Amino acid sequence: FEMTSLSDPGCVRSLNEDAVAALPELGLMVVADGMGGHNAGEIAARLAVDGIVARVRRALADAPPxxxxxxxxxxxxxxxQANQAITERAAGQEQLKGMGSTVACLLFHGEQASIAHLGDSRIYRLSAGKLRLLTRDHSLTQQVRDLGVIGEDAIASSHNRHLVSHALGHGESPPVVVSTVPCMPDDVFLLCTDGLNDMVDGRDIELALRALRSNLALAVEQLVMIARDNGGYDNITVALAGPPAASEKPAVKKEPEASGAFGRLTGWLRSLLGTRH
Structure with a gap:
């Protein structure tokens, strides 16, 4: 699988407290969204990503899964291990106490992808033209949604909607959720922090990936652009994995029309792609 990633501070925040790694030589992608005062969130996210990458690299050097x-x-x-690294670092510096990080990671092996996550960073898969969310948020929003006691409009306007129920650095043994899914040749996998999915709904993410699946670098740029165009209130991080561009066939199915800012972008993307076929 070809991989690419992009992290952007967004339109409001001056500090980017997200971190990302997309390493095709390891078959590994990781995204993290840090939290904490001062620059603690930035440190936690980087510790999360670097720790996971280092452990996987060591393991693969010995033997693949x-x-x-x-x-x-x-x-x-x-x-x-990343959780332990964050906890130990926070214990050693007063200004870092309480820091933590969400994380989502994906490891390809054979014709499968194993995934793990904690918090509200997400993993999606585009397969047979349909986008599916592979993770379930560890968040107050998800808990309230599961109870069904208030509507989506009330959830979206709540000041507590970004509170996570689990994160690295918050407890000795966080309940990491792992699973494995099959990989089809034309599948596209997307990892993101909530700065993307809070600003861009699933339908628009699906449309963008379907339009740009043959150019992942352009796809991540456009997804970040859409999130910024819709407000960009948080840091935005996206990692994509998909088939190499050479294996893609020209699309023959017409995409449904999109409206608003995304519609303008989609029109531009279609005209751009049209010059390439």
């Missing part, structure tokens, strides 16, 4: 069980165990162990 023999199957889903090995890959899932590796990701869970890597996240637990």
């Amino acid at each position: 023999s199957g889903a069980t090995d890959a899932e165990a590796l990701l869970a162990e890597a996240m637990q």
Whole structure:
């Protein structure tokens, strides 16, 4: 799979407290969204990503995962070690106490992808032209939504909608969720922090990926641009993995029309892609 990523501070915040890694040589992608005062969130997110990458790199140097069980165990162990690194770093400096980070990671092995997450960073898969969310947020918003006691409009306007129920650095053994999914040749996998999915709904993410699946670098740029155009209230981080551009066939199915700012972008993208076929 080809991989690419982009992280942007957004339109409001001056500090980017997200971190990302997209490493095709390891078959690994990781995104993290840090939290904490001063620059603690930035430190926590970087510790999360660097720790997971280092653990996976060491493991793959010894032997690749023999199957889903090995890959899932590796990701869970890597996240637990990252959790310990964040906790120990916070304990040593007063201004870092309470820092933490969400995380979502994906590891390709054979014809499968193992995924792990904690917090509200997400993993999506575009398969057969349909976008599916593969993770379930660890957040107050998700808990309220599951109870069904208030509507989506009330959830969206709540000041507490970004509170996460689990994160690295918040507890000795965070409940990391791991799973494995099959990979089809034309699948596209997207990892993101909430700065993307809070600003861009799933339908528009799907349209962008379907239009730009043959150019992942342009796809991440456009997804970030859409999030910024819609307000960009948070840091925005996106990582994509998909088939190499050479394996893509020209699309023949007409996409449904989009409206508003995204409609203008979609029109531009279609005209751009049209010059390439």
